[in-house]
Amino acid sequence: MAAGVFKGSSFVFTRHPNSELAAGLSVAPMAGLDEGLIHCEVALAELEPGGHVAGHYHPFEESFYVLSGLVLLSIDGHSYRLEENDFGVVPMATAHAWHNVGNEPVRWFRMRSPQPRLPAGPEASYRPADLAVPEAGRDLETLTPEDRFVGRFADQHLPSPGPLSIRGYRGGNVRNISLWMLIDDLLGAIHHTMFIVEFTPGASPGDHYHPFEEAYYFLTGSAIARLDSEEIAVEAGDLIVAGTNALHGYQMTADVPTRWIEVQAPAPPPSGAFIFPQDWDQ
Ligand SMILES: [Fe+2]
Numbered sequence: 001m002a003a004g005v006f007k008g009s010s011f012v013f014t015r016h017p018n019s020e021l022a023a024g025l026s027v028a029p030m031a032g033l034d035e036g037l038i039h040c041e042v043a044l045a046e047l048e049p050g051g052h053v054a055g056h057y058h059p060f061e062e063s064f065y066v067l068s069g070l071v072l073l074s075i076d077g078h079s080y081r082l083e084e085n086d087f088g089v090v091p092m093a094t095a096h097a098w099h100n101v102g103n104e105p106v107r108w109f110r111m112r113s114p115q116p117r118l119p120a121g122p123e124a125s126y127r128p129a130d131l132a133v134p135e136a137g138r139d140l141e142t143l144t145p146e147d148r149f150v151g152r153f154a155d156q157h158l159p160s161p162g163p164l165s166i167r168g169y170r171g172g173n174v175r176n177i178s179l180w181m182l183i184d185d186l187l188g189a190i191h192h193t194m195f196i197v198e199f200t201p202g203a204s205p206g207d208h209y210h211p212f213e214e215a216y217y218f219l220t221g222s223a224i225a226r227l228d229s230e231e232i233a234v235e236a237g238d239l240i241v242a243g244t245n246a247l248h249g250y251q252m253t254a255d256v257p258t259r260w261i262e263v264q265a266p267a268p269p270p271s272g273a274f275i276f277p278q279d280w281d282q
Contacts, residue, residue, distance in 0.1 A: 002035060002037065002240060002241055002243035002246060003036075003227035003228050003230075003240075003241060003242050003243055003246035003247075003248060004035065004036070004227065004240075005225060005227070005234050005238055005239070005240055005241075006030060006035065006238065006239045006241065007137060007230045007237075008165050008235075008236075008237025008238050008239075008256020009237075010128075011028040011029075011030055011044055011239075011242070012172075013026040013027065013030075013044070013046055014026060014027065014280065019186070020054070021052045021053065021054050021056065021126065021128075021255070022051075022052075022054070023051050023052050023140070023239045023278070024047055024048035024049075024050060024051020024052070024078070025045065025046070025047050025048075025051055025053055025098075026045070026046045026047075026048075026195060026197070027043050027044070027045050027046075027104050027151075028043060028044040028045075028046075028071070028171070029043045029263035030040070030042045030043050030044065030214055030217070030239045031239060031241045033115065035241055036241065036243050037115065037116060037213050037215070037238055037241060037243065038115060038213070038243075039113055039115055039175065039191075039192075039212070039213050039265040040112060040113035040114070040115055040192060040213060040215070040263065041108065041111075041112050041113075041116065041268055042094060042109070042110065042111050042112075042161070042215050042217070042237075042239065042263060042267035043110045043112075043197045044067075044107060044109060044110065045064075045107070045108050045110045046105050046106070046107045046152060046278065047069075047071060047098060047100045047105065047106050047189055048100065048105050049084060049100055049101075049102060049104065049105065049177075050100065050101075051057070051099075052097070052099040052100070053097060053098040053099075053127065053133075054097055054128070055095050055096070055097040055129035055130065055131030055132065056091070056096070056126045056127060056128055056129050057092075057093050057094055057095045057096070057126075057127055057129050058093075058116070058125050058127070058193075059092055059093065059112055059114075059117075059125050060092060060112050060114050060115070060116050060125075060127050060272060061089060061090065061092055061112065061114075061189055061190070061191050061192060062089070062090040062091040062110065062111070062112050063087070063089055063090070063110070063111045063189060063192065063194050064087060064088060064089075064090075064108045064110050064111070064221055065085075065086075065087040065108060065109045065261055065265075066082050066083060066084055066085065066086045066087065066106065066107075066108045067084065067107045067108055067109060067151045068084055068104075068105075068106065068107050069083075069084070069100070069102060069105055069106030069107055070082065070083050070100070070101075070102040070106055070118065071098055071099070071100050071102075071105045071108070071127075071136060072098065072099045072100070072101060072134040072135070072136070073088070073096060073097070073098055073134065073137065073150070074096060074098075074131060074136040074137075075088070075090060075094060075095070075096040075132040075149055075150075076094065076148060076149055077172050078114050078138070078146065078147065079128050079137040079138065080137045080138055080139075080140060080147075081136075081137035081139050081140075082106075082137075082150070083139075083140075085152060085153045085154065085245060086140050086151070086152050086153075087150070087151055087152075087153060087182045087183065087244065088149050088150035088151065088183075088196065089187050089189045089202075090149065090234075090277065091149065091184045091189070091190075091192075092190075094114020094149075095108075095129030095130075095131040095266070096129075096131070097099045097129075097131050097132065097133045097197070098133075098134075099133045099134050099170075099263045101133070101135065101136075103158065103197055107197045109217055109261055109267075110143055111194055111215075112262045113192035113265035113266070114191055114265075116178075118187075119161055121212060128205070129221075130247065131221065138250040140167040142150040144203075144217045144231050145191040145266060148170065148187070149187060149188050151182065151187065151235065153180065153182060153196060157180045157196075158178040158180055158196065158198055159178050159180070160178065161175075161176045161177060161178050161198075161200050161203075161234060161236070162175070162176075162177070162178075162181065163175050163177070163200075164177050164205075166179060166181075166195075166273075167184070167193075167267075167268050167269075167270060168268040168269055168270060168272065168274060169219075169273050169274035171175075171279070173205070173206045173208065173278070173279070174204075174205040174274075175203065175204065175205075175273075176199055176200040176203035177195070177197060177198070177199055177203065177205065178197070178199075179197050179198075179219075180193055180194045180195060180196045180200040181193065182194045182195050182196060185194070190267065191265055191266055191267060192263055192264060192265040192267055192272075193203045193263065193264045193267055193268065194261065194262070195261075195262055196259065196260075196261060196262075197259065197260050197261075197262050198257050198258065198259040199221070199223075199250075199258045199259075200252070200253050200257060201221075201254060201256065201257065201258075202252055203250075203252045203258075204249070204250065204251045205249055205250050206249050206276055206278060207247050207248065207249035207276070207277065207278070208228060208247070208248065208249065208274050208275055208276045208277075209242075209244075209245050209247050209267075209275050209277075210242070210244065210245070210247060210264075210268070210273060210274060210275070211244060211245075211246070211269065211272075211273070212244060212264050212265060212266050212267070212268055213241070213242070213243050213264065213265050214241070214262060214263065214264050215239060215240065215241050215242075215244050215262070215263050216239065216240045216260040216261065216262045216263075217238075217243075217260055217261045217262075218234055218236045218237060218238050218239070218258070218259075218260045219233060219236060219259045219260055219261065220236050220254075220256060220257065220259045221235075221236065221252060221253075221254035221256055221258025221259060222234060222235040222236070222237065222251055222252070222253045222254040222258060223250045223252050223253055223254075223258055224250065224251045225240055225248065225249075225250055226246070226248060226249045226251075227240070227242065227246065227248050227259060228246060228247050231263075240260075244259075247277070252255075262282050
């Protein structure tokens, strides 16, 4: 029943140990097994100019959201040129390769689920794929039905604030929320979801818990997080973890909208996904 806040200043990048597989890749782990998660892990990844990750595949899903910079991704017979706010999922056993051909480092938020199996380490489960590192890629401005695993988020996608409507829950316990699903089974993820959440200033989603894990990476704004019996201030750059059955609720404290990237694993059931003790008390 893990729950906690991890400050942005505590995320430290270290160079990937295998410089042949991953040249110029650094990863800052944010939360995983040591932080009480058992179904997923989240991290920041940074690839320096000229850096690449050679073609490989693995027995877990990996989803990403580009935070800054440009990067080429080869997957599923396509090569893409990804920029800020582009996202996607690498399904299990799907060959992919990354390449930064720009002049700036590229940084992305990374989610992996099921959690890569330790103690051998996730890289022990990598398998090399016969897939070249991409040298060029197509912009995501126009997507075709063949582009199955990637997408681009834009502010205008967010609906007007209202009550929460998401797989597994629809109702008034969470109000003044705008939610845009990025990654779920429609995009090829079976084990997890990833979406953008934005709350209006002053919004206060009620305390609840889940039969799955959640993590949120704050992009804008701030909040007081109620995590089990603790209250903790959270701001942009911080990560919240709410493990299975951990009671959590929030009070937004910024005078601007508070936005985060949220992930859930395992993927929520079709109903009974959000449990509000206040409803059951009544
Ligand atoms: Fe939640």
